Amino acid sequence: MSPDQRHADVLEKYSRFVNPYLAKLMHFAGFGLEVQGEGCYIIDHEGRRFLDCLGGYGVYALGHRHPKVIEAVKRQLDLMPLSGKAFFNANLADLAAKIAEITPSGLELTFFSNSGAEAVEAALKFVKASTRRTKIVATDGGYHGKTIGALSVTGREKYRRPFEPLMPGGVFVPYGDVDAIVGAIDGDTAACIIEPIQGEGGIHVPPDGYLRAIREACDRHGALMIADEVQTGLGRTGDLFGCDHDRVSPDVMTLAKAFGGGVMPIGATVATPAVFERVYSENPLAHTSTFGGNPLACAAGLASIQVVEEEGLCERARLIGGVLREGLQSVADRHTDLVSEVRGRGLMIGVEFTMDDVGELTIAQMVKRGLVAAYTLNNRRVIRFEPPLIMTEAQAVWAAETFGEALAETAEVLATLV
Numbered sequence: 001m002s003p004d005q006r007h008a009d010v011l012e013k014y015s016r017f018v019n020p021y022l023a024k025l026m027h028f029a030g031f032g033l034e035v036q037g038e039g040c041y042i043i044d045h046e047g048r049r050f051l052d053c054l055g056g057y058g059v060y061a062l063g064h065r066h067p068k069v070i071e072a073v074k075r076q077l078d079l080m081p082l083s084g085k086a087f088f089n090a091n092l093a094d095l096a097a098k099i100a101e102i103t104p105s106g107l108e109l110t111f112f113s114n115s116g117a118e119a120v121e122a123a124l125k126f127v128k129a130s131t132r133r134t135k136i137v138a139t140d141g142g143y144h145g146k147t148i149g150a151l152s153v154t155g156r157e158k159y160r161r162p163f164e165p166l167m168p169g170g171v172f173v174p175y176g177d178v179d180a181i182v183g184a185i186d187g188d189t190a191a192c193i194i195e196p197i198q199g200e201g202g203i204h205v206p207p208d209g210y211l212r213a214i215r216e217a218c219d220r221h222g223a224l225m226i227a228d229e230v231q232t233g234l235g236r237t238g239d240l241f242g243c244d245h246d247r248v249s250p251d252v253m254t255l256a257k258a259f260g261g262g263v264m265p266i267g268a269t270v271a272t273p274a275v276f277e278r279v280y281s282e283n284p285l286a287h288t289s290t291f292g293g294n295p296l297a298c299a300a301g302l303a304s305i306q307v308v309e310e311e312g313l314c315e316r317a318r319l320i321g322g323v324l325r326e327g328l329q330s331v332a333d334r335h336t337d338l339v340s341e342v343r344g345r346g347l348m349i350g351v352e353f354t355m356d357d358v359g360e361l362t363i364a365q366m367v368k369r370g371l372v373a374a375y376t377l378n379n380r381r382v383i384r385f386e387p388p389l390i391m392t393e394a395q396a397v398w399a400a401e402t403f404g405e406a407l408a409e410t411a412e413v414l415a416t417l418v
């Protein structure tokens, strides 16, 4: 079968056996078949190389197939890939200890799962069991996953409505508004769940002191604070964790995406001993997962943290993030009618357009030129740039220039429509 025939075959199978509606959407954006990942690039069925500025929605902080993570996973694969569950596992113990070392003070114990939504599900159960309260303060546009619990605190009606009734107790306030969130946290509140930078809502950076104000409000009312670091964790924002920016220690932190080093799926819910005591002391099996904390995922997690530390990827995120943001801003300055803002921190950058559809058209032009990005799930007016933190300065400059060419062509197309 030729590469083109194989592409057509896969497209047809997606349409018949996977999800015809999703297949149409992906095909419209111009994506082919992914065949290989390498550093900052994805290679498709025609051998074309795409600079990956989507980064698997934040998964590829270390790039594709980082050799140290691959090596750690291969080594474990030859010993025992999954856990027998009855025995102690050294990888799991080492990773949990390392997480306790690198997360903000007070976070010491980790429950392992396999995805962001699962990490959030555990967090929600933990805060409910800890406080015996049900109210969860969350934010409009916030994204925490699509399982029932995580969806219940995800701030977008479009995703929630078809599945209602969801878990009760979710209360939503605008993101970034200190008074609104502090005012919503009261004596009935089990927890406030917050993304240190709102990712899928459109890369919104809150004002300095926002997380600290939430921490203080939670303390005043005996509520807990959940920092959802599924997207911001492991260096993406230029700090190891997004809440480091405000020097805040939450009671519970969720991690996933980049933690598997772009090689293994992993989820983690890190919490204080006080939280674990209330959840597990009477029943050590109160919340469990068959695959969570499996030896392969933990080997990948350990190797990933090591790479972030050894290669100074937090500093890189800050440095290369500055270069990319500057480049995108200069494109925005040439198209003030189409771009309303470029914002972000580290290598978590969003470009907001003044109109719907500009993002979709521009992404198609970017893909044509070998650059992959996507809009944020809860806000189609924002294209997100979340490339690997190992990106070079030259790649960042090229990405911004290519975005500029794509936007210029979109502007021409739009001009012919008026």
Ligand SMILES: Cc1ncc(COP(=O)(O)O)c(C=O)c1O
Binding pocket: 057, 115, 116, 117, 118, 120, 143, 144, 145, 146, 195, 199, 200, 228, 229, 230, 231, 232, 256, 257
């Ligand atoms: C902040 C945040 N929390 C949770 C999730 C859900 O993660 P997953 O898709 O792995 O379930 C996401 C996914 O984008 C996220 O960005």
